[in-house]
Amino acid sequence: MKGFPNYLVAFALMAMACSIASAYDPAPLQDFCVAASTSTDAVFVNGKFCKDPKLVNANDFFFQGLNIPRSTANQPGSNVTLLTVDQIQGLNTLGVSLARIDFAPNGLNPPHIHPHATEIFVVVKGTLYVGFVTSNPDNRFFTKVLNAGDVFVFPIGLIHFQYNIGSTDALAFSGLGSQNPGRVSIAETIFGSNPPINANVLTKAFQLDKNVVKYLQKQFSSNNI
Numbered sequence: 640m641k642g643f644p645n646y647l648v649a650f651a652l653m654a655m656a657c658s659i660a661s662a663y664d665p666a667p668l669q670d671f672c673v674a675a676s677t678s679t680d681a682v683f684v685n686g687k688f689c690k691d692p693k694l695v696n697a698n699d700f701f702f703q704g705l706n707i708p709r710s711t712a713n714q715p716g717s718n719v720t721l722l723t724v725d726q727i728q729g730l731n732t733l734g735v736s737l738a739r740i741d742f743a744p745n746g747l748n749p750p751h752i753h754p755h756a757t758e759i760f761v762v763v764k765g766t767l768y769v770g771f772v773t774s775n776p777d778n779r780f781f782t783k784v785l786n787a788g789d790v791f792v793f794p795i796g797l798i799h800f801q802y803n804i805g806s807t808d809a810l811a812f813s814g815l816g817s818q819n820p821g822r823v824s825i826a827e828t829i830f831g832s833n834p835p836i837n838a839n840v841l842t843k844a845f846q847l848d849k850n851v852v853k854y855l856q857k858q859f860s861s862n863n864i
């Protein structure tokens with residue numbers, strides 16, 4: 640940089656470094672965060688308020704009862720018990736959460752997305768057919784049959800599922816890389832939105848008969864009552 644004073648070069652490099660650093664937004668912990676113009680109609684998001692450390696005790700980091708089987712007497716035949724910052728307040732800002740997933744025989748944890756977290760899944764009991772699909776345009780399907788002790792990873796933001804193909808109940812646990820992993824259940828979100836999406840949109844998008852769309856909307860509308 641002949642001809643330029645050193646301090647100017649240093650300044651230009653610093654400015655470049657700053658613009659690189661600020662090219663990223665912090666990863667959101669909620670679906671959206673609409674800007675509020677005054678503090679009176681604002682809430683604190685992307686984490687929660689912090690408790691005064693003097694008042695924190697061991698119970699803020701504790702949960703009891705994840706050993707108890709959950710009821711799978713429901714349509715999909717599965718039950719997800721999620722421990723997020725809402726159940727264990729001590730998780731605030733720490734970037735992890737935990738789930739227990741119970742499966743009846745033929746039970747399915749239906750295709751869904753965690754918008755904020757990668758998931759690492761371990762089978763404790765039973766035999767599960769699991770998989771995830773990558774984004775467009777490849778839509779590659781990565782799948783495995785898992786037995787007790789087997790571990791599988793579902794990358795952040797990708798559609799994935801777990802299906803019990805064994806003859807017994809199945810049990811699995813998951814670690815998730817967010818205090819609030821979020822969940823978008825594909826069928827529920829699309830066919831059970833509140834209010835419903837215009838059936839013409841879904842008819843065209845899914846290449847279905849409109850009556851099938853209306854049937855599906857009816858099946859999933861109970862989620863919103």
Ligand SMILES: *[C@@H]1O[C@H](CO)[C@@H](O)[C@H](O)[C@H]1NC(C)=O
Pocket residue numbers: 708709710711712713717718719
């Ligand atoms: C999951 O299990 C709990 C406890 O057994 C039960 O109260 C809850 O209704 C179950 N959830 C579903 C979706 O079946």
